[in-house]
Amino acid sequence: MKWNLPQAFADADRNGQRLGDLRAGQLPGAAQPDPVAAITVLYEQHALELIRLAHVMLGSQTSAEDTVQEAFCGLYRHWGRLRNQDRALSYLRSSVLNGCRSTLRRRAPGPAVGPGEQTASSAEVAVLGSEQRRTVMQALRQLPARQREALVLRFYLDESDAQIAADMGIGESTVRSTIHRALAALGRSLGEMP
Amino acid sequence: MTGLEEKLRAAITETADEIRAWEVPPLALRTASRLGPASAGRERRWRRPLVPLAAAVAVLAVVVASLTVASLRPSQHSRRYDPAIASGPFRGAPRYYVEIALTRARQYNGPRHALVRATSTGAVLATISPPRPYSSLVAVTGDVGDQTFVLAAVRDGGRRDARPYSAFPATRLFLLRLTPAGRPKPLTPLPIPEFGDYWTLTGLVLSPGGTRVAVGLYANTQKQLAEVRIYSLSTGSSRTWAGAGVIGFGPYDSQSISWPAGLADVTFMWGGGNLRSDGLRLLDAASPGSSLVQDSRFAVADPQPNGAEINSDATLTPDGMRIAAVMSPRKGSNYIDEFSVRTGRVVWADLRQPGHGLSYQDVLWTNGTGSVLIVKTDDESGNGLGIVRNGTFTPLPGPPMGYNATAWAW
Numbered sequence: 001m002k003w004n005l006p007q008a009f010a011d012a013d014r015n016g017q018r019l020g021d022l023r024a025g026q027l028p029g030a031a032q033p034d035p036v037a038a039i040t041v042l043y044e045q046h047a048l049e050l051i052r053l054a055h056v057m058l059g060s061q062t063s064a065e066d067t068v069q070e071a072f073c074g075l076y077r078h079w080g081r082l083r084n085q086d087r088a089l090s091y092l093r094s095s096v097l098n099g100c101r102s103t104l105r106r107r108a109p110g111p112a113v114g115p116g117e118q119t120a121s122s123a124e125v126a127v128l129g130s131e132q133r134r135t136v137m138q139a140l141r142q143l144p145a146r147q148r149e150a151l152v153l154r155f156y157l158d159e160s161d162a163q164i165a166a167d168m169g170i171g172e173s174t175v176r177s178t179i180h181r182a183l184a185a186l187g188r189s190l191g192e193m194p
Numbered sequence: 195m196t197g198l199e200e201k202l203r204a205a206i207t208e209t210a211d212e213i214r215a216w217e218v219p220p221l222a223l224r225t226a227s228r229l230g231p232a233s234a235g236r237e238r239r240w241r242r243p244l245v246p247l248a249a250a251v252a253v254l255a256v257v258v259a260s261l262t263v264a265s266l267r268p269s270q271h272s273r274r275y276d277p278a279i280a281s282g283p284f285r286g287a288p289r290y291y292v293e294i295a296l297t298r299a300r301q302y303n304g305p306r307h308a309l310v311r312a313t314s315t316g317a318v319l320a321t322i323s324p325p326r327p328y329s330s331l332v333a334v335t336g337d338v339g340d341q342t343f344v345l346a347a348v349r350d351g352g353r354r355d356a357r358p359y360s361a362f363p364a365t366r367l368f369l370l371r372l373t374p375a376g377r378p379k380p381l382t383p384l385p386i387p388e389f390g391d392y393w394t395l396t397g398l399v400l401s402p403g404g405t406r407v408a409v410g411l412y413a414n415t416q417k418q419l420a421e422v423r424i425y426s427l428s429t430g431s432s433r434t435w436a437g438a439g440v441i442g443f444g445p446y447d448s449q450s451i452s453w454p455a456g457l458a459d460v461t462f463m464w465g466g467g468n469l470r471s472d473g474l475r476l477l478d479a480a481s482p483g484s485s486l487v488q489d490s491r492f493a494v495a496d497p498q499p500n501g502a503e504i505n506s507d508a509t510l511t512p513d514g515m516r517i518a519a520v521m522s523p524r525k526g527s528n529y530i531d532e533f534s535v536r537t538g539r540v541v542w543a544d545l546r547q548p549g550h551g552l553s554y555q556d557v558l559w560t561n562g563t564g565s566v567l568i569v570k571t572d573d574e575s576g577n578g579l580g581i582v583r584n585g586t587f588t589p590l591p592g593p594p595m596g597y598n599a600t601a602w603a604w
């Protein structure tokens with residue numbers, strides 16, 4: 001079977017399937033016996049949202065694409081050891097978040113993007129009237145990685161405290177305090193009440 | 195939801211949408227193909243010789259656990275009930291605790307119920323569900339013994355953390371009493387009105403002796419109104435203190451308030467956007483007044499001068515002398531600090547780690563002087579509980595809980 005991935009993504013985007021299954025953490029349909037076929041289906045259905053998630057975290061489309069690609073390659077390598085293949089999507093999401101953390105740790109202080117890359121802070125976006133968004137995203141990216149991650153999981157994926165705890169590998173009470181402190185820091189940075 | 199939260203959500207969503215569907219590159223599994231998917235057979239080969247060893251370890255564990263349980267079992271001839279475990283590694287701790295856990299594992303937005311557990315074994319003695327129309331239990335508090343608890347129940351099963359505070363479901367408080375054997379009596383609704391409309395429960399603590407309950411509430415108004423209300427369990431009469439800020443770290447944060455025996459003071463974790471007054475504060479529930487900030491006094495700064503933050507909440511020791519908290523430093527692992535209530539300074543610190551890759555997260559209970567603590571830990575596989583005595587950490591027994599259990603009270 002040949003997958004027309006770009007077309008499938010375009011269809012999904014047009015149909016408004018933005019976060020659907022990614023938020024629910026479920027793998028649609030039965031697990032495929034052939035790892036390549038199963039992973040291809042997963043990629044078709046979830047790569048877009050995973051790249052968007054990584055893009056929000058990293059501020060760089062190239063880094064986001066690389067991170068997601070590595071996550072799918074990791075899934076392929078570990079497919080046989082995945083006890084419950086219905087949990088593949090959770091595995092992927094955790095891998096992407098881990099990949100983002102590693103990238104952020106490696107990244108030297110300075111611009112988050114590669115040369116010539118278009119980002120939220122580009123002139124084009126500013127012309128489009130997104131100054132406020134640029135400011136908010138800049139403040140978000142100045143937060144410690146853990147706080148940033150918790151905010152993205154809460155306000156992008158709409159995850160509950162318990163789900164964020166499971167995704168980040170921290171306790172639920174820590175999730176609460178992390179989000180609280182992150183909002184307070186963001187508020188201070190933007191001169192607003194949290 | 196505050197204006198900042200709305201702005202943040204919009205900014206994140208718009209940024210994510212910069213990536214268009216047609217920009218997604220094709221999947222390339224070539225790099226991974228060189229290694230190939232892991233073989234299940236290969237995994238089984240190394241496991242096979244370990245089977246007899248695992249069986250032997252399991253048998254040994256059962257024997258050790260049986261001996262431990264036998265040594266901790268209360269005397270059948272004891273006439274006077276003593277809530278504390280008399281001997282063994284968990285001596286001094288209450289016999290039972292109540293845990294809030296997901297009704298179905300990993301269904302993070304699903305309903306939660308309460309489990310009554312034995313501290314020394316982790317065994318589940320009873321499972322408690324809320325009466326209709328309430329469908330989920332979300333918070334719990336206990337008194338200094340181990341037989342009286344208050345549980346908070348909500349009308350729908352979902353925890354909608356990401357939604358505005360005003361969208362949280364109505365919450366009702368119920369009284370739970372246990373027999374000396376740890377068996378629950380039926381839940382009794384307290385004569386306290388539901389917290390509905392725009393009020394969200396952000397703190398819950400039972401008074402020493404179990405006659406009153408203090409709740410932290412948050413209202414999503416423009417001034418970020420927060421209240422501490424103290425209710426009589428028998429009559430429902432109440433007193434209220436109010437202020438512009440937030441108590442605790444979010445909805446159903448049971449641990450944000452503590453109320454030790456023999457004291458009028460209620461401690462609460464306060465965030466009002468002013469670093470000089472934010473942190474742990476002490477409210478004298480016996481004195482007049484109605485202002486959360488003016489009628490309370492500052493106890494412990496958060497963050498501390500060295501930059502370390504209280505990781506989640508803090509607990510006042512029953513003798514009223516110390517506040518125990520897990521601290522999260524700017525760099526390095528979490529550790530435990532005990533602060534003097536009088537000076538706000540650190541009087542005891544335990545920088546040792548629990549080991550086994552665990553990290554301290556919360557102090558959930560302390561004995562009278564703070565020399566024995568029950569703490570929450572976690573690692574990559576989920577939450578855990580343990581006792582810290584003289585700096586030595588001993589895990590509480592029980593099956594792995596993952597992230598399914600979310601609140602505990604002794």
